[in-house]
Amino acid sequence: HPPTTWSFLTWLRQLQSIEKTGNAPPSIQEPLPTVTKNHDADNDTEKGKPTEKETIEAPATPKKEEADRIAMPPPPPPTVKSPSSPTTPRANPTSNSSSVPSFTLSDTDAMPPPSFPALNSAQRASGGIRGPQPPRLNAIPAQTSSLMAPPPRPSPLPNRGGPLPNRSPVSNTSSLALPPTHSSIPAKPRKKVQLTPNHSPLDWARLSSSPRHNLNGLPPNTPYLKVPPSLLRQFTGRKGKDAWTVLGGKVYNITPYLPYHPGGEAELMRCAGKDGTRLFGEVHPWVNWEGMLGSCLVGVAVEEGEAHGGVGGMEDMD
Numbered sequence: 241h242p243p244t245t246w247s248f249l250t251w252l253r254q255l256q257s258i259e260k261t262g263n264a265p266p267s268i269q270e271p272l273p274t275v276t277k278n279h280d281a282d283n284d285t286e287k288g289k290p291t292e293k294e295t296i297e298a299p300a301t302p303k304k305e306e307a308d309r310i311a312m313p314p315p316p317p318p319t320v321k322s323p324s325s326p327t328t329p330r331a332n333p334t335s336n337s338s339s340v341p342s343f344t345l346s347d348t349d350a351m352p353p354p355s356f357p358a359l360n361s362a363q364r365a366s367g368g369i370r371g372p373q374p375p376r377l378n379a380i381p382a383q384t385s386s387l388m389a390p391p392p393r394p395s396p397l398p399n400r401g402g403p404l405p406n407r408s409p410v411s412n413t414s415s416l417a418l419p420p421t422h423s424s425i426p427a428k429p430r431k432k433v434q435l436t437p438n439h440s441p442l443d444w445a446r447l448s449s450s451p452r453h454n455l456n457g458l459p460p461n462t463p464y465l466k467v468p469p470s471l472l473r474q475f476t477g478r479k480g481k482d483a484w485t486v487l488g489g490k491v492y493n494i495t496p497y498l499p500y501h502p503g504g505e506a507e508l509m510r511c512a513g514k515d516g517t518r519l520f521g522e523v524h525p526w527v528n529w530e531g532m533l534g535s536c537l538v539g540v541a542v543e544e545g546e547a548h549g550g551v552g553g554m555e556d557m558d
């Protein structure tokens with residue numbers, strides 16, 4: 241039988257038993273006075289004693305309650321509560337929309353319009369102020385109201401995204417062009433030549449600074465000469481003669497320096513037998529020719545007739 245039917249039959253049997261014997265079935269929860277004691281009370285000859293009477297009649301009420309309890313239908317079987325309905329309330333992540341306050345346009349529409357600007361003002365008519373805007377934590381452009389224009393994006397700088405106009409190799413006419421690396425531009429392009437081994441500028445400096453070497457090509461202990469133009473023209477470096485030149489009024493024998501000249505022998509020979517001051521200054525005015533050619537000094541350039549005939553007058557060089 242199902243539990244309900246079984247309980248009803250049990251309850252019916254118990255009821256019939258009470259009607260027969262007048263006794264309730266033994267209860268485990270509330271032990272009642274035993275039937276034996278009641279019989280003893282009924283057979284007691286000392287009736288009238290209030291204490292005995294109360295003692296004997298007292299079980300009458302529990303017996304009735306027990307009968308009523310039995311007469312009641314059995315309680316429904318206990319049901320196991322599902323874990324989804326705990327006794328302690330817990331936060332439900334799926335149903336928090338109503339607990340967290342949110343702002344929507346429908347809510348703002350229900351709000352009263354602001355007092356400023358006035359309803360009939362030009363600001364409100366022109367759309368400058370559209371009314372209260374709901375506070376938004378995340379300003380996503382796709383979700384913003386159409387009433388508020390998105391902020392303008394910063395435009396790229398004009399000098400980005402491509403080569404700078406003043407850095408272009410073909411357009412260097414701008415006033416912002418980089419300044420030249422040199423203060424003066426040489427008249428001619430540099431024509432450095434490949435010097436032979438042991439003929440570097442350092443080798444020449446080592447050679448010319450030695451006091452043991454007289455590089456002017458004159459006999460030892462020969463005084464400095466007064467060189468008129470007629471004599472200078474004879475030393476062109478050709479026909480077995482040395483090459484002389486004049487730089488700043490002094491006459492130098494450039495023959496020993498030819499293989500050391502960074503610009504090449506041909507360039508240096510352009511000033512042989514004549515005054516090379518102007519040519520020298522046009523190419524490399526920064527070169528310290530006096531310091532480089534000190535050991536090659538022959539004499540001083542003089543006008544024609546000042547030399548008193550031929551080479552001589554070296555004491556006048558100082």
Ligand code: HEM
Pocket residue numbers: 430431432485494501502503504507508509510511516519520523524527529532533
């Ligand atoms: C006679 C005395 C001269 C001396 C002592 C001399 C010395 C020098 C020196 C030291 C340099 C190297 C400069 C440097 O690297 O900055 C040089 C370069 C040069 N020299 Fe002379 N030079 C003389 C005469 C001349 C003459 C008369 C010419 C041409 C007519 C000439 C043409 C050159 C050239 C083309 C260069 C290469 C320029 C360069 O590298 O920038 N030199 N010379």
